[in-house]
Amino acid sequence: MRRALIATMGTAAGLVALLGYKSSGPATAHRVVLGPVGTTSPVPAQGGQAGPATSGSAPTAKAGPAPTRSAPAASAPAAAGTSAPTTTPARRSFVGQLVQYFYGDIQVEVTMQGSRIVSITVPQNGAADARSQMINSYAVPILEQEALAAQGLNFNAVTGATFTSDAFAQSLQSALQAAGK
Amino acid sequence: MACLVALGAAAVVYMWWHDTAPADVQGAGAWLTAAGRVTGLVGTYLVVVEVLLMARVPWLDRLIGMDRLAVWHRRNGEYAISLLVAHALLIIWGYAVTAHQGVVGEAKTVVLSYPDMLAATVGLGLLVLVGVLSARALRRRVAYHTWYFVHLYVYIALALSFAHQFATGVDFATHPLNRLLWGLMYAVVAALLIGYRVAAPLAKMARHRFVVAATVPEGPGVVSVYVTGRDLGRLRAEAGQFFMWRFLTPDGWWQAHPFSLSAAPNGNWLRLTAKALGDHSASLAHVRPGTKVILEGPYGAFTRHRRRKRKVLMVGAGIGITPLRSLMEALPARPGDLTLIYRASGASQVALRAELDQLAARRQAQVHYLLGPRWQHPEYLSPGHLARLCPDIAKRDVFVCGPAGFTQAVSESLRRLKVPARQVHTESFEL
Numbered sequence: 219m220r221r222a223l224i225a226t227m228g229t230a231a232g233l234v235a236l237l238g239y240k241s242s243g244p245a246t247a248h249r250v251v252l253g254p255v256g257t258t259s260p261v262p263a264q265g266g267q268a269g270p271a272t273s274g275s276a277p278t279a280k281a282g283p284a285p286t287r288s289a290p291a292a293s294a295p296a297a298a299g300t301s302a303p304t305t306t307p308a309r310r311s312f313v314g315q316l317v318q319y320f321y322g323d324i325q326v327e328v329t330m331q332g333s334r335i336v337s338i339t340v341p342q343n344g345a346a347d348a349r350s351q352m353i354n355s356y357a358v359p360i361l362e363q364e365a366l367a368a369q370g371l372n373f374n375a376v377t378g379a380t381f382t383s384d385a386f387a388q389s390l391q392s393a394l395q396a397a398g399k
Numbered sequence: 400m401a402c403l404v405a406l407g408a409a410a411v412v413y414m415w416w417h418d419t420a421p422a423d424v425q426g427a428g429a430w431l432t433a434a435g436r437v438t439g440l441v442g443t444y445l446v447v448v449e450v451l452l453m454a455r456v457p458w459l460d461r462l463i464g465m466d467r468l469a470v471w472h473r474r475n476g477e478y479a480i481s482l483l484v485a486h487a488l489l490i491i492w493g494y495a496v497t498a499h500q501g502v503v504g505e506a507k508t509v510v511l512s513y514p515d516m517l518a519a520t521v522g523l524g525l526l527v528l529v530g531v532l533s534a535r536a537l538r539r540r541v542a543y544h545t546w547y548f549v550h551l552y553v554y555i556a557l558a559l560s561f562a563h564q565f566a567t568g569v570d571f572a573t574h575p576l577n578r579l580l581w582g583l584m585y586a587v588v589a590a591l592l593i594g595y596r597v598a599a600p601l602a603k604m605a606r607h608r609f610v611v612a613a614t615v616p617e618g619p620g621v622v623s624v625y626v627t628g629r630d631l632g633r634l635r636a637e638a639g640q641f642f643m644w645r646f647l648t649p650d651g652w653w654q655a656h657p658f659s660l661s662a663a664p665n666g667n668w669l670r671l672t673a674k675a676l677g678d679h680s681a682s683l684a685h686v687r688p689g690t691k692v693i694l695e696g697p698y699g700a701f702t703r704h705r706r707r708k709r710k711v712l713m714v715g716a717g718i719g720i721t722p723l724r725s726l727m728e729a730l731p732a733r734p735g736d737l738t739l740i741y742r743a744s745g746a747s748q749v750a751l752r753a754e755l756d757q758l759a760a761r762r763q764a765q766v767h768y769l770l771g772p773r774w775q776h777p778e779y780l781s782p783g784h785l786a787r788l789c790p791d792i793a794k795r796d797v798f799v800c801g802p803a804g805f806t807q808a809v810s811e812s813l814r815r816l817k818v819p820a821r822q823v824h825t826e827s828f829e830l
């Protein structure tokens with residue numbers, strides 16, 4: 219009985235020490251890791267539509283094959299609207315590259331108004347399995363909000379969704395590059 | 400060996416450490432999940448060690464001895480299964496916290512919809528069943544063959560739980576090198592197990608053709624079995640060693656039991672002497688001459704190679720006399736070098752007495768019989784009494800064999816008599 223107690227306490231103490239030491243590693247909050255987006259980074263096509271990247275690569279997530287479907291055309295409601303003041307720049311959408319990572323694939327779309335990001339959405343959010351789907355359904359809305367609030371890439375990864383966060387950031391980066399931001 | 404096992408565990412933890420970023424352990428859910436991962440990795444590693452301990456690898460036997468291996472096997476098994484239960488609970492709890500779900504709902508999701516998880520869950524259930532049935536409290540009430548067959552479930556459990564590690568384990572899914580090393584660990588242990596527990600005994604049977612020559616009653620409840628075969632000298636068995644004996648009778652062929660050689664191997668026959676302790680030992684009396692036998696072994700380091708001094712004291716109890724009887728016959732000694740102390744609860748419980756007296760006369764050895772129930776003679780194994788029976792005890796090698804409680808009591812007395820530990824050699828026969 220005493221031996222069992224010692225084993226239990228010892229194991230628990232060892233685990234706490236191990237995890238504590240690990241979690242207090244160099245970076246307390248994981249910043250999303252970004253690699254070079256690739257030589258053929260997306261260029262805004264006519265109408266403000268981002269062209270898909272062809273060979274993006276990053277150390278943590280591999281860029282997938284170029285998405286074949288055409289990105290949604292810019293939703294520019296202000297273009298012809300008379301109600302919109304003429305000083306307001308038009309809204310333009312940019313679609314980032316489709317990033318494939320271990321647990322799925324993800325593609326980010328940003329809508330810009332001038333140099334401001336007004337919306338970030340994820341038109342493509344595939345998950346490899348049920349757990350990844352559950353994690354993404356929880357993590358992606360947070361990522362969208364955080365990136366919008368940060369107006370760019372300067373946001374933290376979502377705990378427990380490191381891979382998704384990295385892939386999200388990579389796709390976002392390519393979209394922002396396309397937007398010239 | 401304990402160091403080697405610990406080193407392996409450290410390597411497993413290092414693998415997790417290397418694959419995990421500090422960001423992966425932020426927040427309660429991530430902590431629980433990470434703890435679940437570590438316990439899962441180490442627990443699985445220890446279950447594989449558990450199989451290795453029972454693979455009857457000759458060098459492990461020489462290094463540690465089967466009796467101590469069995470004790471390790473029991474303790475390590477309890478610990479490994481506890482870790483794996485913790486693994487399952489921590490992972491589910493951690494996932495539930497991360498996904499903001501209830502624990503029960505999350506458990507259902509994990510078990511039913513993640514790849515290979517249903518099989519792994521069944522595997523864990525089997526392991527827990529084996530653990531519970533082997534727990535000391537229950538072990539005595541479970542019939543040997545139930546316990547034995549349930550132990551085979553461990554192999555099923557290992558097979559069932561293997562796939563989920565590679566399908567869902569972060570350390571394996573994304574790391575081919577880890578996958579390779581982990582698979583290699585399983586493969587090596589499986590090869591040792593099959594080689595030493597299946598192939599080697601079958602090869603030995605084909606070569607030596609062991610067969611029962613005779614069974615001889617030695618007294619109330621005690622029986623000797625003589626086994627002959629071809630080329631027995633090439634077995635290289637030694638006095639003090641034991642074999643796992645598998646008698647190929649219609650109802651007993653599936654079980655192998657450890658029995659010491661009760662006579663020094665002589666090239667013509669091997670002999671075991673057993674007391675009716677369990678169902679199996681009792682049925683030995685009915686084994687017919689001509690029955691084929693599969694022998695695993697020889698095992699055990701309780702031999703003349705342990706000897707460091709010229710003079711030897713042997714202390715035995717009950718049926719634990721058998722390896723000492725062999726040693727008494729085979730140890731090189733001059734007159735007066737050998738002394739035997741034999742503890743038994745009554746004169747009728749002394750096995751092989753005629754042989755022991757004969758040997759004592761031939762080799763001019765001293766024999767002391769300590770007879771009577773324990774409550775009447777609590778002083779029998781005391782340091783003072785042992786020193787009176789054998790005054791130069793500290794200058795002798797002491798071979799001790801008997802039930803665990805007995806070997807413990809004698810070892811304690813020897814320690815008090817300042818017999819150096821390297822001169823004390825014990826074997827306890829509770830495998």
